[in-house]
Amino acid sequence: MQTIFEKSVTGRSACQIQKPMSEETELKEFRLTLDLPELSELDIVRHYTALSKRAFGVDDGFYPLGSCTMKYNPKINELACNLEGFTQSHPLDETENMQGTLEVIYSTQEYLKEVTGFTGLTLEPTAGAHGELTALMMIKAYHLDRNDTKRKKILIPDSAHGTNPASAAMCGFECIEIPSDKDGYVDLAKLSELVNDETAGLMLTIPNTVGLFDKNILEISKILHEKGALLYMDGANLNAILGIVKPAEMGVDLMHINLHKTFSTPHGGGGPGGGFVGCVKDLEAYLPAQRVVKDGDNFKLDSNFPKSIGRVRAFFSNFGVIVRAYTYMLSLGKEGTQRIGRYATLNANYIRVKLSQYYNLPHKVNCMHEVVFNDEVQAQYGVSTMDIAKRLLDFKYHPPTIYFPLIVHGALMIEPTETESKQTMDEFIDVMIQIAHEAKASPQMLHDAPHTTVVKRVDAVKAARNPVIVCNMCCS
Amino acid sequence: MKNYNIQDALFYTKEHEWVKIDGSHATVGVSDYAQDLLTDVVFVELPNVGKEVKQFGQACVVESVKSVSDVYSPVSGKVTEINKDLESAPELINNDPYGKGWIYKLEGVNESEKSNLMDATKYKEFIAGLAH
Amino acid sequence: MPYIPHTQKETEEMLKAIGVSKIEDLFDAVPSNLLQKGYYNLPEGLNEQKTKEKISKIAKKNKNAEMNFLGGGMYNHYIPAHVPYLAGRGEFYTAYTPYQPEISQGILQSIFEYQTMITRLTSMDATNASMYDGSSATAEVCLMTASITGRKKVLVGRNVNPQYREVMNTYCKAKDLEIKEIPFDMGSGEIDQEKLRQLMDENTAGVFVQSPNFFGVVEDMKEISSKVKAKGAISVQIVTEALSLGLLVPPGENGVDIVVGEGQSFGLDVSAGGPGFGFLATKEQYMRKLPGRIVGQSEDSDGKKAYVLTLQAREQHIRREKATSNICSNQALCAVRGLIYLATLGKKLKDLAMLNHKNALYFQKLLNGKKVSRLFSSSFFNEFVVTVDNASEILKKLRKNSIAGGINLEKFYPEFKDKILICVTEMIDKQAMEKYLGSL
CATH class of the missing domain: 3.40.640.10 (Type I PLP-dependent aspartate aminotransferase-like (Major domain))
Incomplete structure (x- = not known):
């Protein structure tokens, strides 16, 4: 498809600009050229409508992308965040004029405190990785504040998301990898051996990236706390345990979650997201400084926290995302909240059981919200996880997460979420079984998949060797 | 197990770099086994000329689409020349790892460091042991 | 139940296929003393109509100005439909x-x-x-x-x-x-x-x-x-x-x-x-x-x-x-x-930017005519700082007329008493300017 720049026609226009009130200007220099396209409104509408048809969202079909929690995004949430009261709220207005905005932030915080068990909370981070970074800054500040200057090491399991070590490095921590045992759990003996007075903390994803709940969680937190280290929980997988366990009660000191996973805000092709960091009492002093507090019937801002790490984002973060999440919380209430983890787990286990005869299951126990298979069975016919994923595209499914976690060779990570029905999963299961048969009968057909998409497999090597990242076509 | 091209006159590291030592001078690259493991190389972050490298210390970085690998120097020395052709044609590492795919040259090399490296026979045994 | 489609019958069929009798059995890895008993301390869930009523009510608590001269990093521009x-x-x-x-x-x-x-x-x-x-x-x-x-x-x-x-x-x-x-x-x-x-x-x-x-x-x-x-x-x-x-x-x-x-x-x-x-x-x-x-x-x-x-x-x-x-x-x-x-x-971005700049300068000159002087001599784009007699009082007065008159800079620069940062975008028309001047 042509780019918007190639469709430009000199002299065409999609808008009319008013005349200035005066022709006077003080500026001495202006830009001379501005190579932007010239189109009519209809040109633009057709172009981006056509592009949207070359994209695939949860609204289009089943999206069992493991670790991403692609649940349904309720439309009432969109309506809510587009209410004029919210969209026109200016972040530098006086707090007395933005009581609605502050109420949404405050109430969202209160809900999250209740479901996680934490007493301190910030909604300032804009994404999961941003939340991780915020939490690590707090860990650093906590130790330094106690004059505990030796704690420069962060322990990270080998099954962790890549953001964990990257976030730790941004805070100047040294990353120490902890191996998982054969079942994907933290190796307790190794952990005891590695934790010492130089350990700042452990970054643990719960449930882990294999989709399992680490049954030793209480021992893990004990080992850390006895040596003065903190337990940070990567809350990417909170959906599994919402309504089941409160992280604070497991000995977690602080955690982040993603509003765009558990709380149904749309992923938008890669953002905007919403992060949040919760923490126990001892760490509250280090949370970002601007906090929304309740004062009688009113809400106000309090920034007087001298030990705070400071701001991680200007203004009120991705406020529109917070409104969506809060609207979802209003709809859920206590019953809905209790059901999320349960039904997410039920769905994943249903797929686990139904596909376990056809695909190898490295960990043969009950899973949580997601189940990880691999391509060991299909590999004997020369068919890889990549082939299976690409073949699924022909059936109008978004493939599962592939080749992650790194500790499972050829991983296929399936997360159905609680919003998918039994019918949807049964159809998906049938297709997966068909692909398992195809792997044996016609492996070449799988290597060549997908067959029905607008483009076939894209040459990533060419793109990286000779990067073309902007369109070179002039409009004028 | 694939049949890898392991050249006799070279010395190898456990990280799959090769070195050709010529008195106090040396040329460094990555082995056929390494290029196969890396898959299509898309970018080489070359060292700066003049950089001092230590034996087994990090010298530069090789990227494929899905991986990044440090290249560790098989011997100590000072970088005198880098293979500029890799900037526009990183695939030379895949196509000709021991020839046009060389990465950098060193001077001030101490031949005795050879004793910490594998010769071709030992390296062949080493990669055979990695097959699983 | 909002957004969870399972019927009782389907849930039972799925449990049977898995081989457990109730959903909670799937959480066998969770230490039993950690498992939550009963509901969290949260309000009842609302249906869509009630959700909309509730969130709309909260949105209305924001007293946004009809005429907005606030900038400072977030700008009020027209968004084509x-x-x-x-x-x-x-x-x-x-x-x-x-x-x-x-x-x-x-x-x-x-x-x-x-x-x-x-x-x-x-x-x-x-x-x-x-x-x-x-x-x-x-x-x-x-x-x-x-x-x-x-x-x-x-x-x-x-x-x-x-x-x-x-x-x-x-x-x-x-x-x-x-x-x-x-x-x-x-x-x-x-x-x-x-x-x-x-x-x-x-x-x-x-x-x-x-x-x-x-x-x-x-x-x-x-x-x-x-x-x-x-x-x-x-x-x-x-x-x-x-x-x-x-x-x-x-x-x-x-x-x-x-x-x-x-x-x-x-x-x-x-x-x-x-x-x-x-x-x-x-x-x-x-x-x-x-x-x-x-x-x-x-x-x-x-x-x-x-x-x-x-x-x-x-x-x-x-x-x-x-x-x-x-x-x-x-x-x-x-x-x-x-x-x-x-x-x-497209290319008209330049016209829109020029409109912002010229109207902002125009308004600054109008203020100058009202003895409200500009603080900095260098050229500005669509925001400028003025000195007033009593910033917080003037801003309050403007607000009564539904005008957000600007940002009181003392909040960020303690040495800047009675200085206001004013932003003029294409959303500000002549009437808004006149109303602003009239409230001074």
């Missing part, structure tokens, strides 16, 4: 990151077009798929300049948006970088270039100057960049009012190395600060130091043009602790909205 309409299509907004290029060409091409728009606006060579927002993107650039130069000190203008400076401080502290503020000239409102010269040394990684700055004043980026580069440091321009790019000499032509800013002005609501999108563009030689995702053009196996995420070896999922940043997501949907806005304005 088709912009949110198109960006709101479910295929865009319910999609994940385009990791599967065969079914994501729409998002990938949109981001590719966005990248093109940003490089053209800034006259730079390379950019990424967008950042969280202007402030955190600026803080990321602190780390980027340190990584490029191997130096550990960052300088930032004191006339940079105060909240941006706070975020920069937070990131620099975490990474053990030193950060120092460059004073501004009290007469012109511009960076004090003599002080800048004194502050720079061989350990200076980057110099961060906002233009137009927090006071709306346009800085001499050409002169600043050449001074900065003479010291081997990276020249960074921060832009919080992206519309100014349509009119002013673009950063790339002024010798700026990295331009970073907030794109909210391009078709996104003020919305208490977000979501907008951060943009970050640079010269080709620093392309591989960019954080975040980048879309590249390639071919499919039939040789057909196709787009794909590229240069991924910079990123956290491959390079882990050695990545350029921990950034994983961007603000794709907002960037697409910005793209559609820019496609709509």
Whole structure:
């Protein structure tokens, strides 16, 4: 498809600009050229409508992308965040004029405190990785504040998301990898051996990236706390345990979650997201400084926290995302909240059981919200996880997460979420079984998949060797 | 197990770099086994000329689409020349790892460091042991 | 039950297939003393009608002004109706990151077009798929300049948006970088270039100057960049009012190395600060130091043009602790909205920017006629600072007439008593100006 720049026609226009009130200007220099396209409104509408048809969202079909929690995004949430009261709220207005905005932030915080068990909370981070970074800054500040200057090491399991070590490095921590045992759990003996007075903390994803709940969680937190280290929980997988366990009660000191996973805000092709960091009492002093507090019937801002790490984002973060999440919380209430983890787990286990005869299951126990298979069975016919994923595209499914976690060779990570029905999963299961048969009968057909998409497999090597990242076509 | 091209006159590291030592001078690259493991190389972050490298210390970085690998120097020395052709044609590492795919040259090399490296026979045994 | 479709019968069938008698049996790995008994202490869930009533009631508690002269990093511009309409299509907004290029060409091409728009606006060579927002993107650039130069000190203008400076401080502290503020000239409102010269040394990684700055004043980026580069440091321009790019000499032509800013002005609501999108563009030689995702053009196996995420070896999922940043997501949907806005304005972006500038100057002259004088002498874009008799009283009075009269600068600069930062966009008409003057 042509780019918007190639469709430009000199002299065409999609808008009319008013005349200035005066022709006077003080500026001495202006830009001379501005190579932007010239189109009519209809040109633009057709172009981006056509592009949207070359994209695939949860609204289009089943999206069992493991670790991403692609649940349904309720439309009432969109309506809510587009209410004029919210969209026109200016972040530098006086707090007395933005009581609605502050109420949404405050109430969202209160809900999250209740479901996680934490007493301190910030909604300032804009994404999961941003939340991780915020939490690590707090860990650093906590130790330094106690004059505990030796704690420069962060322990990270080998099954962790890549953001964990990257976030730790941004805070100047040294990353120490902890191996998982054969079942994907933290190796307790190794952990005891590695934790010492130089350990700042452990970054643990719960449930882990294999989709399992680490049954030793209480021992893990004990080992850390006895040596003065903190337990940070990567809350990417909170959906599994919402309504089941409160992280604070497991000995977690602080955690982040993603509003765009558990709380149904749309992923938008890669953002905007919403992060949040919760923490126990001892760490509250280090949370970002601007906090929304309740004062009688009113809400106000309090920034007087001298030990705070400071701001991680200007203004009120991705406020529109917070409104969506809060609207979802209003709809859920206590019953809905209790059901999320349960039904997410039920769905994943249903797929686990139904596909376990056809695909190898490295960990043969009950899973949580997601189940990880691999391509060991299909590999004997020369068919890889990549082939299976690409073949699924022909059936109008978004493939599962592939080749992650790194500790499972050829991983296929399936997360159905609680919003998918039994019918949807049964159809998906049938297709997966068909692909398992195809792997044996016609492996070449799988290597060549997908067959029905607008483009076939894209040459990533060419793109990286000779990067073309902007369109070179002039409009004028 | 694939049949890898392991050249006799070279010395190898456990990280799959090769070195050709010529008195106090040396040329460094990555082995056929390494290029196969890396898959299509898309970018080489070359060292700066003049950089001092230590034996087994990090010298530069090789990227494929899905991986990044440090290249560790098989011997100590000072970088005198880098293979500029890799900037526009990183695939030379895949196509000709021991020839046009060389990465950098060193001077001030101490031949005795050879004793910490594998010769071709030992390296062949080493990669055979990695097959699983 | 909202959004969980299971009937009782289906749940039972599924449990039977799994071989357990109730859902709770699946949580056998969770220590029993941790399992929650009963419901959380939360209100009852609401149906959609009641949810809408409740959230609408909260929205109405915001007393937003009818006439808005507030800027300071978030700007009230007109958004053409088709912009949110198109960006709101479910295929865009319910999609994940385009990791599967065969079914994501729409998002990938949109981001590719966005990248093109940003490089053209800034006259730079390379950019990424967008950042969280202007402030955190600026803080990321602190780390980027340190990584490029191997130096550990960052300088930032004191006339940079105060909240941006706070975020920069937070990131620099975490990474053990030193950060120092460059004073501004009290007469012109511009960076004090003599002080800048004194502050720079061989350990200076980057110099961060906002233009137009927090006071709306346009800085001499050409002169600043050449001074900065003479010291081997990276020249960074921060832009919080992206519309100014349509009119002013673009950063790339002024010798700026990295331009970073907030794109909210391009078709996104003020919305208490977000979501907008951060943009970050640079010269080709620093392309591989960019954080975040980048879309590249390639071919499919039939040789057909196709787009794909590229240069991924910079990123956290491959390079882990050695990545350029921990950034994983961007603000794709907002960037697409910005793209559609820019496609709509096209070359007329310059006219709109000029309209903002001229109307702002016009209003400043009107105020001058009312004995409300301008504080800084240098040219401004669409914001300016004035001195009044009693700022808080005047702002209160204006508010009674539903006018948000500007930002009281004393909040951010204690030495600035009775100074107001006023922003004039195309949303301010003559009547609003007259009403403002009449309330003084």
